[in-house]
Amino acid sequence: MPAGIFRVCLVVITAIVNHPLLFPKENATVPEDTEEIIQRMKEREENLRLEQLRLEQEMAGQESIQKALEEAPKLEEKLEEDALRWDLWSAMSMVVFLLIELWRQDFQDGNWQDWAGEEDDMAILGKAFKGVALPNKATLANFYERCIVGVTGEMARMREMVEGFADDLLEALRSVCNRDADMEVEECIGVGSMYENWRVRKPYVCDLIVPFTPPEPYRFRSQVWCSGDSIPPDKQGYGTIKVCRRDEDVAGCICDKTKLGEDMLCLLHSQASQTRHNSEREDLLCFNNTQYLDADQVMKWFQIAITKAWNRISHKYEFDLTFSLLDSPGALKIKFRSGKSIAFNITPVVQCEDSDVYFISHFPRSGLTADPSSNTYWFLTFAVYERRFIHSLSKTLPANACHLSCLQILSFLHEKQCSLSGPSGLTNYHLKTAMLHLLQTRPHQDWAPENLEARLQDMLKFLEKSLQEKKLCHFFIGNRKVPEELGFPGIFQKAEPLNLFRSFVLHRDIYQKTVDTFHEMLRNTSALINEYTVHVPIEHTNGLHKESL
Known part of the structure; x- marks a missing residue:
């Protein structure tokens, strides 16, 4: 200037x-x-x-x-002030959205899967169901009488036969195992559709679970995803099983987690004892140099033990016993000389603490297994509580209630549709979960036998809505309304709800195939029922239906 x-x-x-x-x-x-x-x-x-x-x-x-x-400099300060003000507004917006989400989840917990109050939404969402005309009560009664009622007596006889043979086989297994070094098996427990009296698919298969425990002085310590242990977030519904000594501190010694040098020695444990403990844990079916139970090793141990037990008692029976599925630990088949066969599953499980929740490595026939990338994650099954809930609720429902009839009809229709259009991502467990939700939300008098048609429509609408939202909550996990008399563990009751349709969000092709199959089943419902129905007079049909239910 x-x-x-x-x-x-x-x-x-x-x-x-x-x-x-x-x-x-x-x-x-x-x-x-x-x-x-x-x-x-x-x-x-x-x-x-x-x-x-x-x-x-x-x-x-x-x-x-x-x-x-x-x-x-003044402009820069002003820009910084504007940016700070914008960041403040963004943070406040995130806090507001977070509060809204927490309120929504609390509202869901308070009205957990409350379908009864969502009938207005169902009228909008159930577009595919609007065009479906279900058969009348008489046709449904004929269909149920012909296709479903006759299986009850046959299932009871099969359960009795399988349970007797399983008890004998497990007793032989205990005799061939080393009580000081091998796992100890307990009494078997019947679970699933055969023991809940709603299975309709043939061949009938009994599902038995067998809890096992480690030999003295070891014990199993459960670690589930909702207990705060180091379980990855994507392992919701899974857990790990740690093999510990009974006198060992739960946290364990630091020498188990740190590699000590050659010139360092733990004051509590010697290197020799560490080596001995590691070799012992390998014998206890643990994963490579860890304290966690390995699902694959458990499967191999159980198959070998079953084979030894059968060799000991095979001379007592006039049939052969074989493994029907090599990738399932206890999928067995009895083959008679006449050519007939009976299939059943004995699956080893680990009890979760002192509850009736069990860790299971394989689900027979369902394809559900632990994560293939790691054999230390076990899925949790609530089958014992499901059976107990259905049996206890049946005592409070009207005589000859139609809840199991609805589930049987729906299972039958879905199986027939899958035989026509191919497998679907919808399973019988999803159908049973829908029934459990409706049992808890519907008044007990609504399940009278004369309401079979209306309750079947409710189940179809509920499933359609769940598929459209890609959300079907597990009945027990996160359900604050589970009856106290069941003795259900509070840690699972307070956990976040588990979405059984979570896989549909990740795999769009499976989801689209499932939706198409379900809508095709809705359109073919009348045809499928009429195909398997014997046409008899309406008066006679109603009488048969009431007696059979």
Whole structure:
């Protein structure tokens, strides 16, 4: 800026000095042509004016640059203040959204899977169901009488036969095992549709679970995803089983977690004892150099033990026993000489603390197994509580209640549809879960036998809505309304609900196939029922139906 002022002053001084009237030159003579001189002066004056304007513009530009430089820190501070204000608003928005989400979850816990209050939403969501005309009561009664009722007596005889043979087989297994080094098996427990009296699919298969425990002085310590242990977030519904000594601290010694140097020795444990404990745990079916039970090793141990037990008692029976599925630990098949066969499953499980929840490594026929990338994660099964809930609730429902009839009809229809259009992601366990939800939300009198058609419609609508939302909550996990008389563990009751349709969110192709199969089943419901129905007079049908239920 000072340089610009100096240049302006220099131009003005030069103009003054060179002005001919103020400083005339010596020996100069006045030109004869005065007009020409005046014209030159005007031109020079114009040039000087233009130069002055240019200099003023240059000075103004420098002043604006200087001003911008001076205001830059203030602008930066203002931008920082705006950014801070924006971050504050973003944080407040996130807090508001988080509070809304927490309120929504609390509201869900308070009205857990409360389908009875969502009939208005169902009227909008059940678009596919609107065009479905279910058969009338008489046709449903005929269908139930012909296809389902006759299986009850056959299932009872099969359960009795399988349980007797399983008890004999497990007793032989105990005799061939080393009580001081091998796992100890307990009495078998019947679970699933055969023991809940709603299975309709043939061949009938009994599902038995067998708890086992480690030999002295070891014990199993359960670690589930909702207990705060180190279980990954994607393992909701899973847990691990730690093999500990009974006199061992739960936290364990630090030498189990740290590699000690050659010149260092734990004051409580010697290196020799550590090596011995590791080799013992390998014998106790633990995963590589860890304290966690390995599902694959358990499966191999159980199959070998079953084979030894059968070799000991095979001479007592006039049939053969084989493994029907090699990737399932106790999928067995009895083959008679006549050619007939009976399939059943004996699956080893681990009790979760002092409850009737069990860790299970394989689900027979369902394809559900522990994570293939790690054999230390076991799925939790609540089958014992499910059976107990159904049996206890049946005592409070009307005589000949239709809840199991609805489940049997729906299971039958879904199986027939899958035989036509291929396998579906919807399983019988999903159908049973829908029935359990409706049993808890519907008044008991609504399950009278004459309401079979209406309750079947409710189950279909409930499933359609769940498929559209890709959400079907596990009945027990996160359900605060489980009856206290069941003795259900509070840790699972207070946990976040487990979405059984979570896989549909990750696998769109399976989800689309499941939805298409379900909608196809809705359209074919009348045809499927009529195909398997014997047409008899309505009066006679109603009588048969009431007696059979």
